[in-house]
Amino acid sequence: MISATEPRTEREAARLLVLHGKEAMFNDAVITDLPYLLQPADVLIVNDAATLPASLFAKSPSDAPLEIRLLQHLGGSDWKAVLLGSGDWRTPTELRDAPERLSLGSVLRIRKDFTAEVIGFGNGSARLVTLRFSRHGVDMWTGIYAHGHPIQYAYLKFDLALWSVQTAYASRPWAVEMPSAGLPLTWRVLLELKRRGIGLAWLTHAAGVSSIGDEGLDARLPFTEHFEIPESAIDAIQKARLTGGRVIAVGTTVVRALEGCSAQNGGRLIAGTGETDLIIGPRFRRSVVDGILTGLHDPEQSHFQLLRAFADEGILRRSWQYATENNYVCHEFGDLCLIIE
Amino acid sequence: MEIRNASVLITGGSRGLGRALGKALAREGARLVLAARGAEELNTAVDEIRNEGGEAYGIAADIGDKNSIYPIAGEAAALVGPVDILIQNASTLGPVPLRLLLDTDCEDLQRTWDVNLAGPFRLAKVIVGSMALRGRGLMISITSDAAIEAYAGWGAYGVTKAALDHLTRIFAAELRDTGVRFFSIEPGDMDTQMHADAVPDADPATLGKPDDIALRILGIIREAEHLPNGSRIAATEVEALK
Numbered sequence: 001m002i003s004a005t006e007p008r009t010e011r012e013a014a015r016l017l018v019l020h021g022k023e024a025m026f027n028d029a030v031i032t033d034l035p036y037l038l039q040p041a042d043v044l045i046v047n048d049a050a051t052l053p054a055s056l057f058a059k060s061p062s063d064a065p066l067e068i069r070l071l072q073h074l075g076g077s078d079w080k081a082v083l084l085g086s087g088d089w090r091t092p093t094e095l096r097d098a099p100e101r102l103s104l105g106s107v108l109r110i111r112k113d114f115t116a117e118v119i120g121f122g123n124g125s126a127r128l129v130t131l132r133f134s135r136h137g138v139d140m141w142t143g144i145y146a147h148g149h150p151i152q153y154a155y156l157k158f159d160l161a162l163w164s165v166q167t168a169y170a171s172r173p174w175a176v177e178m179p180s181a182g183l184p185l186t187w188r189v190l191l192e193l194k195r196r197g198i199g200l201a202w203l204t205h206a207a208g209v210s211s212i213g214d215e216g217l218d219a220r221l222p223f224t225e226h227f228e229i230p231e232s233a234i235d236a237i238q239k240a241r242l243t244g245g246r247v248i249a250v251g252t253t254v255v256r257a258l259e260g261c262s263a264q265n266g267g268r269l270i271a272g273t274g275e276t277d278l279i280i281g282p283r284f285r286r287s288v289v290d291g292i293l294t295g296l297h298d299p300e301q302s303h304f305q306l307l308r309a310f311a312d313e314g315i316l317r318r319s320w321q322y323a324t325e326n327n328y329v330c331h332e333f334g335d336l337c338l339i340i341e
Numbered sequence: 342m343e344i345r346n347a348s349v350l351i352t353g354g355s356r357g358l359g360r361a362l363g364k365a366l367a368r369e370g371a372r373l374v375l376a377a378r379g380a381e382e383l384n385t386a387v388d389e390i391r392n393e394g395g396e397a398y399g400i401a402a403d404i405g406d407k408n409s410i411y412p413i414a415g416e417a418a419a420l421v422g423p424v425d426i427l428i429q430n431a432s433t434l435g436p437v438p439l440r441l442l443l444d445t446d447c448e449d450l451q452r453t454w455d456v457n458l459a460g461p462f463r464l465a466k467v468i469v470g471s472m473a474l475r476g477r478g479l480m481i482s483i484t485s486d487a488a489i490e491a492y493a494g495w496g497a498y499g500v501t502k503a504a505l506d507h508l509t510r511i512f513a514a515e516l517r518d519t520g521v522r523f524f525s526i527e528p529g530d531m532d533t534q535m536h537a538d539a540v541p542d543a544d545p546a547t548l549g550k551p552d553d554i555a556l557r558i559l560g561i562i563r564e565a566e567h568l569p570n571g572s573r574i575a576a577t578e579v580e581a582l583k
Contacts, residue, residue, distance in 0.1 A: 048423075048474055050415055138398045141419050145412035162411040171423040171471035173415040187470065187516075194518070202474050232475075 001296060001324045003155040004334035007164040007183075014184035015335040017296070017323050021311040022341050026319040028326070029338075031184045034293070035192040037338060041245025043199030043236045044293070047179040047253045049206060050170035053148030053162055054177070055089075058108040058116065064100040068108065068116065068131065069151055069209055070144075070176055071223065077133040077140050078119070082212050084127075092154040093213030101126055114143040125217055151177050151209065155331060174226075175207040180332040181251030181294045199245070201236035204228045205253040221302065224277040227257035231271040237288065246290035246340065252306050255280060258288040282308035291340040296323060296330040310339040342479055342522070342565040345370035348421040350413070352404050352464065353431030355382040357533035358483065360389075361551035362428060365559050367395030369582075374417040374424075376400045377431065396421075404431045404460035405452065414467040423475065424468050426562065429461040429505070430483045435497030437538045442496035450497045457501035462508055469512065469521060476520040479565050481558070482509040484525040484573065495539075506573060513571025522565045525573040528554045549577065556581035 008014065016029040018037060029037060038044065054070040067088070071080040085097030102108075106118045108131070115134040122128025133140045150165045167182035168190070194200055205227040212218055237247050237258075249255045260276025261269050267287050282305065292310055297303040299320055307316055319337070328335045349366050353359040354375025363373050367390040375397060377383045383399040390397035398420045402409040417424055435453035436445065465480060472478025487495045488502035506525045513523035530536060532548040559582035561574055568574070 046474070048471060050418065052415070138400065138416065138420060141416040142400065142412070145416055162415075166411070166467070167470075169470040169474040170467075171474075172418045187473065190473075191516075191519075200474070 001298070001320070001328060001330040001334075003331045004329040005155055005157045007160070007333050011184045011186050012189070015328055017319055017328060017335065017337040019311050019315060019319055019337060019339045020341075021315070021339055024312070024315045026315065026322065031336060032189055034189055034338070035196050035198060037340070038193065038196075038198050038248065039245060040197035041240055041243040042248055043201055043240040043245060044193060044248045044250060045201045045203060045233060045236070045254050045258070046167070046169060046182050046185070046250040047175070047205045047207065047257070048167070048169050048171045048202045049175035049179055049204050049253075050173040051150060051162075051165040051175045051178040052173045053145055053150055055149045055151045056110050056144070056147055057088075058110045060100045060102060060108060061106050062100065066099040066108070068110075069212075070148075071208060072176075072206060072226065073174075074130065077136050079131050079133070080122070081116075081129055081131050082127055082209065082217070083129060084213060089152045089154060089156070093211045094215075094218075096213045098214070099127060102129070110143070110147050114147060125214070127212070127214055127217065153332060156333075169202070172204060174204055175253075177207050177210055178332060179205070179207045179251050179253050181336060183333065184336060185250070199236045199240055201233040203230065203233050203254060203257050205257040207251075207253045222256070222279070224275050225253070225256065226273060226275045227260070228273045229257060229261055229269060229271055234269045234271055237269065247288055248291040248293060248338075248340070249289045250293045252280075252292070252294060252303060255289050255292060255306065259284070259286060262287045280309050281305045282313070284309040286310075291338065293336055293338045295332065296320070296328060296334055296337055298330070307339065342426070342477075342562055344559065344562060347371045347425040348374075348417075348423060349426040349428065350374045350376065350417045350424045350468070351428040351430055352376045352413075352460070355379055355386045355399070357535060358528055358531060358551045358554060359428070359430040360386045361555035362430065362558060363390055363397060364393070364395075365552070365555040365582075366426075367397055368393065369559065371426070372421040373397040374400060374421055376402050376404065376413050376417075378403050403456075404464065405433075405456035407459075407463065410460070410463040410467055414464065418471075423471050425472070425478055427464065427468050427478070427480045428483070429464065429481065431460065432457045432483065432498075432502070432535075434535060434539050439494040439498075439539055440496075441494060445497055450500075453497040453501050454504075457498070458504045458508065461505060465508075465512060469516070472521045473516055473519040478521040479562065480509070480512065480521070480523050481562070482506070482523075482525045484527050486527055486529075488525075488527075510571045510573075517570060522568075522570050524561065524565070524568065524571070526558055526561060527573065527575045528558070529575065529577040553581065
């Protein structure tokens with residue numbers, strides 16, 4: 001499948017491949033058809049995390065260039081992060097140099113007045129670090145926003161602007177890579193969903209990095225990610241259940257949050273914050289989510305394995321083949337698929 | 342609308358009405374983010390709130406600069422959570438002394454437009470979607486009688502404030518069933534630096550006081566659910582929050 005190499009100028013131009021899991025059928029649609037493909041009792045759940053400018057270029061104590069990719073805010077000035085060596089997004093992560101080996105106390109210089117000290121290492125890798133920024137509170141956030149860039153992808157043509165990686169309903173900047181399935185959803189589509197009686201609810205999930213370029217670490221992705229599920233989302237899900245509706249997740253992050261929360265609580269959803277390390281694949285038995293609106297990615301990627309929890313491999317492969325032959329475009333700025341039962 | 346614990350972003354929050362609103366909202370328990378260009382005045386405004394035990398953060402940024410918008414919105418949401426109340430207060434008169442439209446440079450009109458209209462539009466675009474998703478929120482645009490009356494010499498300002506009024510009304514019309522409320526509030530002539538820049542020989546004794554107008558605006562916020570969405574309200578004609 002061809003990669004979408006730049007953000008869409010017209011979000012509603014996204015095509016939608018609709019897979020009916022039970023009937024093992026698929027058909028073409030466009031994103032503006034979504035309100036008519038769902039039923040009034042259904043509920044659509046989005047991830048409202050805004051995307052951070054999580055990539056910061058810095059110099060090591062010996063002046064070697066490296067890239068910091070923020071993974072998770074630990075509170076205060078502390079962040080989990082992963083380090084990449086010299087170069088930038090134009091080089092695929094797996095071809096990037098490894099970063100210089102650092103030690104505890106190493107200070108990474110982003111700017112003269114904005115640095116980050118290595119205060120810990122992740123288990124099993126010198127590239128996974130805990131950093132403490134030299135600035136605190138609002139000054140730290142101003143530093144991140146002034147000097148950070150959105151994490152981006154080698155298949156893109158241009159540098160991504162911060163506004164190109166945000167959904168139309170984004171709020172707290174928890175995501176280090178964009179929750180891209182929601183990008184084509186305009187407010188015209190969302191209001192039409194509501195007008196037709198389809199529920200619209202939200203949670204916040206800190207979408208993590210999709211690739212590091214280190215074979216060992218990439219095999220461990222996705223890392224543990226934190227989420228917050230509000231009472232309103234649980235109410236909306238219960239209402240859908242009571243009225244025969246389906247729970248449709250916008251993106252894999254919503255699936256991870258809901259199924260992760262349910263798995264931790266004996267099949268129940270409990271409002272509040274949590275973390276999940278759930279890996280969803282072919283044998284996963286879903287307890288909350290009935291359908292998914294998501295992007296199109298290569299069958300070799302973990303994303304495809306997650307979709308096998310929603311449809312069998314045969315229909316997925318046949319529909320991907322069809323999408324390839326019919327010029328669908330894939331990846332973060334590409335077309336979408338909707339898998340419903 | 343409940344003010345206690347509400348997350349509030351005020352643009353132009355370092356002086357005049359914005360500063361008074363910040364103080365008044367913080368006293369009622371709101372969590373404040375003030376955005377303004379001048380870091381020094383901004384820090385003073387933030388310290389003033391914190392010294393009274395309130396919660397406030399200052400973001401030094403220019404609302405008229407497109408590149409400032411996502412940082413303002415992102416930093417605000419990181420600091421106080423999703424914004425419940427957005428007060429679009431920052432504005433510029435354009436070139437002073439005020440001048441006739443025929444004597445106004447195109448670049449000056451553009452700059453006035455960027456601060457008074459494009460900036461608020463961009464900020465609303467980034468923040469109001471989250472309000473609509475949550476089913477609640479409030480956007481207040483601080484306007485002026487110059488948006489309605491064609492005062493000679495107030496061209497750049499009046500034109501852009503008229504556009505801001507209409508922007509606010511159209512948002513209200515488009516999002517009428519979402520639970521998000523939109524109001525234009527006209528504070529009247531106030532004893533502020535901006536008024537002194539516009540009318541240097543005005544008698545301050547005849548002008549409204551920002552602290553008094555701020556309390557009236559708090560009264561409007563408190564009653565937001567009961568006021569016609571999209572309406573234009575004169576602060577001088579409503580009661581102050583008791």
